Amino acid sequence: MAPKLELPSLNLRELVQLRRSITVRHGLNDLQRYIDFEAFRPKLEEICKFGSKGRPHYDEVKMFKVLILQTLYNLSDEEMEYQLSDRLSFQRFIGIGYADDVPDARTIWKFRERLGAKGTKELFELFYSKMAQQGLKCSQGKLVDATFQEAPRQKNTPQDEAHIREKGTAPAEWSNKKAAHKDIEATWARKGGERHYGYKGHVLVDEGSKIIENYATTSAKVHDNRQCAELLPDDIETNKGKVLLADSGYFGDNIAMKVQMKGVKPHIAHHRVRGQEKLTKWQKKRNHAIAKRRCRIEHVFGCIKQYGGDIVRSIGLERCKIRHGLVYLLYNMKRFCFLSRAGLLCPEMGK
Numbered sequence: 001m002a003p004k005l006e007l008p009s010l011n012l013r014e015l016v017q018l019r020r021s022i023t024v025r026h027g028l029n030d031l032q033r034y035i036d037f038e039a040f041r042p043k044l045e046e047i048c049k050f051g052s053k054g055r056p057h058y059d060e061v062k063m064f065k066v067l068i069l070q071t072l073y074n075l076s077d078e079e080m081e082y083q084l085s086d087r088l089s090f091q092r093f094i095g096i097g098y099a100d101d102v103p104d105a106r107t108i109w110k111f112r113e114r115l116g117a118k119g120t121k122e123l124f125e126l127f128y129s130k131m132a133q134q135g136l137k138c139s140q141g142k143l144v145d146a147t148f149q150e151a152p153r154q155k156n157t158p159q160d161e162a163h164i165r166e167k168g169t170a171p172a173e174w175s176n177k178k179a180a181h182k183d184i185e186a187t188w189a190r191k192g193g194e195r196h197y198g199y200k201g202h203v204l205v206d207e208g209s210k211i212i213e214n215y216a217t218t219s220a221k222v223h224d225n226r227q228c229a230e231l232l233p234d235d236i237e238t239n240k241g242k243v244l245l246a247d248s249g250y251f252g253d254n255i256a257m258k259v260q261m262k263g264v265k266p267h268i269a270h271h272r273v274r275g276q277e278k279l280t281k282w283q284k285k286r287n288h289a290i291a292k293r294r295c296r297i298e299h300v301f302g303c304i305k306q307y308g309g310d311i312v313r314s315i316g317l318e319r320c321k322i323r324h325g326l327v328y329l330l331y332n333m334k335r336f337c338f339l340s341r342a343g344l345l346c347p348e349m350g351k
Contacts, residue, residue, distance in 0.1 A: 027072065028093045030337040036130070037061050043126050047119035048111070058103050063111045064123075065094045066103060068333070071326045074308035077105035117217075117318050120325030127329060128213065131336055135345040139208030142244045142264065143297040144231060146224040147304075149217075149320065151186045151198030151312040185317045189220035196220050198312050199320050201304075203328065204231040205297045207245070209344075211335055212300065212328050217321045224249045229258040239263035245294040248287070269294075303331055 044060035069090055070080045084090050084102045096102065103111075115123075156164070163171045170179040189196045200222060204214040214231045228250050233239060242264045246255075248271035259266040269290050270283040279287070304310065309327040312320050339345050 027334065027337075028069075028089055030341065031068070031333060032093060034337045034340045035333055037065060039130055040064055040123060040126065043122060047116075047122065048114050058107065058111075062094050062096065063103065063108070066108055067112060067115075067326055068330055069093065070108070071307055071323075071330045076313075077108045080108055081105045112322060115322065117321035117325060120322050120329070124215070124325055124329045124332070127332060128211075131211065131332070134336075134340075136209060136211065136336070136339070137345065138206050138211075138213075140242050141207030141293060142213070142232070142242055143205040143207055143294055144203070144228055144244060144246050144250070145205075145294075145297045145301070146200050146202045146227070146249075147301050147310065148189070148191075148196040148220060149199040149201055149310055149312045149324070150196060151183055151320075153197045154182055154186070156182070181315070183315045185219060186312070187219040187221040199317065200224075201309070201324050202227040202231060203297070203300065205300050207293060207296060209335070209339060210296055210300055212332055215324065215328050217317065217324045219317065225252075225255045228255050229262060232259065232262045232264055234262065236263035243267055245290055247291075247294060300331065303334070304328070307331070 038061060041061050044064055048060055050057045050060075066080065066084070069075075069083075070077075073083075075083060081102065081104050084094070084096075091098070160171050160174075163169075164184045168184070170182060170184055174182070186198045189200070198220050200218050200220050202216040202218065202224065203212050205212055214233075216227045216231060218227065228244075228246065232244070240263045244259050244264045244266050246266070246268045248269040250268050251271050256266040256268060267290050269287040270279060272279060301310075304327055307327050307330060309324065312323065314320060314323060
């Protein structure tokens with residue numbers, strides 16, 4: 001006769017801790033309350049395209065929640081697997097029970113790879129459209145800026161660096177294993193006397209709500225103004241009456257003309273040109289007026305850094321785009337929760 005299994009019992013202290021963890025408000029409660037994750041199911045099923053044969057796969061929405069949790073707490077795949085099996089708050093957020101199977105690190109990695117950069121961008125655009133339906137009110141001001149995403153610096157010889165810059169591929173004498181662990185798509189850039197290695201994230205932010213409207217990811221050597229006009233919508237009627245605020249890094253190279261062609265009025269800070277010793281009094285006053293409004297985008301970058309959005313732990317531009325897409329999507333979710341909780345949305349716009 002098989003021995004009788006005894007179910008684990010909770011003592012009074014554990015019950016008090018469990019009740020306190022449920023009643024105390026934290027970020028996961030806001031995400032569960034204000035974000036409709038089931039709205040992502042049709043798009044997730046379209047992107048993932050799991051077959052009917054073989055072992056049953058994990059639910060797409062639950063795996064998407066796993067990626068959101070992983071991004072929120074900046075965890076690795078292995079650490080995420082451990083936390084899923086250890087933390088009750090994570091299990092309740094995803095919707096799994098104490099006896100349910102927990103996706104392992106390899107499953108999380110495969111789902112993220114299946115999602116891809118294109119799928120992540122589609123999910124970002126889907127949630128932005130859902131926010132508009134919920135009454136997100138956009139202001140007339142648009143903020144654009146870029147930030148470096150630091151990658152582990154490669155210890156390559158000058159000959160290898162020259163070959164990578166010229167050919168864009170790994171040298172032939174590298175072994176397959178060595179080439180697989182080298183990030184040849186990350187590049188060097190210099191700003192303010194500091195050298196950066198990795199990638200660069202370009203974002204377009206609404207001035208009023210501080211919601212990210214669009215984003216792009218490039219290597220670090222790509223100048224900020226290359227992505228300025230591309231981030232704006234192509235619909236001229238939608239852009240009519242809007243103002244774009246940018247720092248002096250976007251001055252010159254006909255950026256103002258490209259922005260005006262999309263129906264947006266550019267307000268770009270001045271910088272000293274060749275032969276000019278210092279800015280005029282009018283230029284300084286104008287730059288100060290622009291900076292007072294443009295500084296709101298720095299709040300966005302500050303939140304993104306809390307999720308590890310300024311560090312790249314993967315190899316290659318494609319995976320960096322996936323990471324950035326998840327970080328920007330999570331930021332919009334958290335910002336939408338704040339606007340909903342504070343009652344700052346405009347319900348009639350969603351009708």
